Amino acid sequence: MNTSRTSTASTVKVGPWQSRNYRLQIASAVISALGTAAAPVASAFAILDTGGSGTAVGLVSAAGTVPAVLFFVIGGVVADRLPRHLVIVVANLVSALAQALFALVVLTHTVKLWQLVIFAAVNGLAIAFRMPATEGLLMRSVDRAHASKAFAIFRTGLNGAQVAGAALGGVLVAGFGPGWVLALDAATFLLASVVGVRMQVEGRLRKRAGLVTELREGWTEFTGRRWLWSVVAQFAVVNAVGVGAFAVLGALAADRQFDGARDWGFILSCDAIGMIVGGLLMVRLRPQRLLVSGTSGALLLALPLAAFAAGAPLLVVCAASLLAGIGVEIFSVNWMTTLRQEVPHEKFSRIAAYEALGSFGLTPLGAAAAGPAADRLGLDRTLWFATGAIVAATALVLAVPDVRKMKREPDDDTAGPGGPPGPR
Known part of the structure; x- marks a missing residue:
């Protein structure tokens, strides 16, 4: 019994945020997020400044999304096979090269749409490998006793960097042009790679099997957990209407109801601030029913949509957006804690x-x-439909017994299903 108390006290004293990999991951994520948040502003204006249309901006954006979606599962297999920090380093180097070439054609005024599509696709492919490796390494770097606090600190730093990067991107594009901002993004990826090289291999590498076998094994693990695929199904709806549609419908509503781009910027800033506030709250909060509290946070994402649909004043919409940002972090930290456990x-x-x-x-x-739905049904009706979809998806997932029963396990059992964190 004395040994157990000593071990627990030692774990609390050390803390996950004092481990080498955890500190380096925060540094790498914050550095790359500063550039990544600024890049969309630079990319859009690089296209528009050369006479491109909104359709061209959308095409380049889609070119970066599609490879990420198509190759996520392959990236997951690679990240489970190889040292995850090296997968992250290589993916960052690939992104650095793509953004550097993007910057080069902008600075030399030789921009062609097909080039930008290729650069965006390469960057999207890097995301498909970087994201699963990053999440896996983060899970391996923290123990169960400190998981919630460690994830909240990580996400707070990440969100703060994204807010600062987006604001900095607008200022730098206006002052120096989009090419130099894209070059800065490439430099942040390169610096993040240097930081990543200093990380350590997390635990013992497993034996490799065939690609199809490993994909099947991952799918079996995924579908075998009802709570897991139920929440993923919920967020397939929530992200489609709360993230995907909100970016379009919110901008339309701000243009019709308020002062256009200026007020839309205020609303998005409140959402970003809400995520930072939510992360700080989750540093201290430790809800016992992880998935009930986490998935319920999705209800807050419906508030800005409902406020727009009801014709609420700007202050109310901003407050709703702030609460939505808090809801994102309530879900994210509880979800990551559940996966770690x-x-x-x-x-x-x-x-x-x-x-x-x-x-x-x-x-x-x-x-x-x-957009087409708003044109056909009307903006208000489409906003109410999106609000109802979020509420319905959340209600359905809360009716799943495995979701309601998921509880935080005692802190004195820090091993988790994958064994103790750190090198073995």
């Missing part, structure tokens, strides 16, 4: 890939269908 480390990247494919696969469709 329930999923074996050696299979996590494959499961994360299936999760990403299911959760975000419908998001581009939601964005594409939002």
